[in-house]
Amino acid sequence: MYSFTPTEEQQMLLDAVKRYAEGDIRPASREAEESTELPPELIEKGWELGILQASIPEAYAGFGDYSVLTGALAAEGLAYGDLAATLGVMTPNLFVLPILLAGSEEQKKSFIPPVIEMEWKAYTAALIEPTFDFDPQALETKATQKGKDILLNGEKIYVPYASEAQALLVYADLDGKTQGFIVPGDAEGLSVGERQKTLGIHACPLYSLKLEDVKIPAGNQLNGPDGHSMEGILASWHVALAAMAVGVAQAAYEYAIDYAKDREVFGVKVAQKQAIAFMLAEMGTDIEATRLLTWEAAWMLDEGKEEAYKHAFLAYSGAVDMVMMVTDRAVQILGGHGYIREHPVELWMRNGRGFAAFTGLAMV
Amino acid sequence: MISFEMPKPLVQTRTVVETVAKNMMRPVSRQLDENEHEIPWAYIEFMHTATKALGSSSMAPDEAPQKKKEDPEKKKRPPINYQRLMIMVETLSWGDAGIYLCTPGGMLGAAAVSAAGTPEQKKRFLSRFTGKEPIFDAMAMTEPQAGSDTSAIRTTAVLDEKTNEWILNGEKIFVTAGNKALVDSKGFIVVWASLDLEAGRSGIRSFVIEAGTPGCKVTKMEEKLGIRASDTVSIVLQDCRIPFENILGSPTVEKSTKGYKGAMQTFDATRPIVAASALGVARAALEFVQEKLAEAGKEIRYGIPRQKMTHLEREVIEMEIQLRQAWLLTVKALWMADNKQSNALIASMSKVKAGKVATVITQKAVELMGPLGYSRDFLLEKWFRDAKINDIFEGTGQINLLVVARNILGYRGSQLR
């Protein structure tokens, strides 16, 4: 049967996320962007919602079952508040969820509980590399076997909270395949570069990272020396970003509606002009369409459906274009005022463009 | 709980209808396209027998077979009649959108009778569909000077109090299946007319005119870009007299626009069905492209960065995304209709999206297939022509955008024209 109604539990989570996004994130987001700092209390409060904890089984100290769909619902709700804060709150997901999805039993038992039982701490992941055609399936960072150890060498960018990382999941190429490796934050050969400056999400602390003969035991490869498949992880990146793109777009869309119904031009409201009203209608339609495709992909992943990975990619790919279209139009609908930093639409437009480059920055 | 699992009965429906589409539609598609106004009788007879065997008078959800026995287990199942209709229409249109429009039994006319008619009227007008012969209906709103602006219709209905008959005068154009309803079968058309031209919208009512009624004449059959198997006709009403009981809804003009609004409400159900038809044509075109690429050994690589994709890969992936998005909007619109939730917003969204997507996908498909796309050796060029109608009838793309915009802005028609 088709159904588009979340479960009661999901609805409760959604309500809590909405209160946090509207009551806490949104009021803090401009200040965070300008000062390039996410207040730790804000992050901690988001962490206390227990979104990640609720998707980890009891055996690993969580209190729920892993569900991409529930994660996607929450991610959309958070991103509706602000994207930088969302990425901040969800940074530990980048470390925990790949271990849950692809790690060995031993790795799950030893690495997951310390992260989710405590207050928010910087557990993060390093994936992205500084090339225009960056491809997670063809990494430049190399892993080489040396006896019982693995040596990691390469250069990463956009590593959230790298400067204070307790531990990271580093993705590197091992014999032509991308694999994840658990690396302690104080590993020798690991050097954190300057804080990176980006088009948007200024508040999210992103760093470059150099790995020079970083030595870790072979057992730190996800799932041990036998390695693991990347497909589930890739799909989770895709769904998470698609859901967040919907959240960002929804924020811009609602803001544009309110503005257009208030502002007058030529004796009528801006929204009464078809050129504007039609833009809004298309924005609303494409947001809902993208949301449904994202939910469907998430549901397929949860149900283990054939083609779920492909659907996750389709959802993400559609979301990348949708969020750019919607946020651009939101700025357009506000006219010159949209270009001024007093309004949030210019921020959403800058954040919106990021989804094309953010693969690996979010997981659900 | 959110679920995208297609209900089992619908999977079965799709399998059955697919056989019809493959065996009774595709093989005659080209023939009917090249011989405009030829009637696909084999398909019609088959569908007539099949729907009758199912104990149903039409494809309209309200007329779909009702379970006679009270089975408590079955009763708990959520309703899926609109969703079923969507699957049927999508699959039939994947077969051939023009032939689909020749499906006998209640369509738009019956939908209007179902929505606004009394039990007596329903019996009188709808029972004919289960008879021996296939019967058609039609809906006549559009006039030469009034298309999108339906409130501008000038056809009049005047009551002759002596005979207790309505006298209708005016001209209707672009009536889908009008000839089949009035000439090729003993069907009926639902005609929209004004009781009082001064009263504007509030004076507009719908009337049932049965085949054979004097003063009601088909005067022209249009020649079209696509969906050529479907007849599109002009109808002239000249002192056409019908019984008083043939009016749907109240015979008096009140200040309210209830009658007019009733007509608009039936669109909430019919628009996603038109969307479904668009989706079927689009899927046919996309599958054609995918088959030809596979034959040529061209693989579409999903999941790689865009910067590494070929143009062809990007286009095909984009088509898939758009088609699936439109499909999901349509499913949700009809799921809401089945669950009696008000769906005006998403119904129009689905029509906007599907109409556009079908048009773009078929146009892109012809482009990507180069000389093959342009050739009449294949059906792709026909689907390009067929698809376009979905952005025009049941409210043009613009009119549906207006409906969506008014909904999201909370505006009345007077605030956003």
Ligand SMILES: Cc1cc2nc3c(=O)[nH]c(=O)nc-3n(C[C@H](O)[C@H](O)[C@H](O)COP(=O)(O)OP(=O)(O)OC[C@H]3O[C@@H](n4cnc5c(N)ncnc54)[C@H](O)[C@@H]3O)c2cc1C
């Ligand atoms: C094959 C076919 C079958 C049809 N079947 C039926 C049928 O069975 N029954 C029936 O009643 N009708 C039928 N129609 C008619 C169809 O519904 C109308 O053609 C359609 O509603 C548009 O009306 P129009 O052609 O008069 O265009 P117009 O109303 O003249 O529109 C011209 C252009 O202006 C745009 N426009 C109009 N109003 C606005 C506005 N307010 N804001 C912005 N843009 C606007 C339109 O989108 C369009 O692009 C059929 C048409 C065709 C071609």
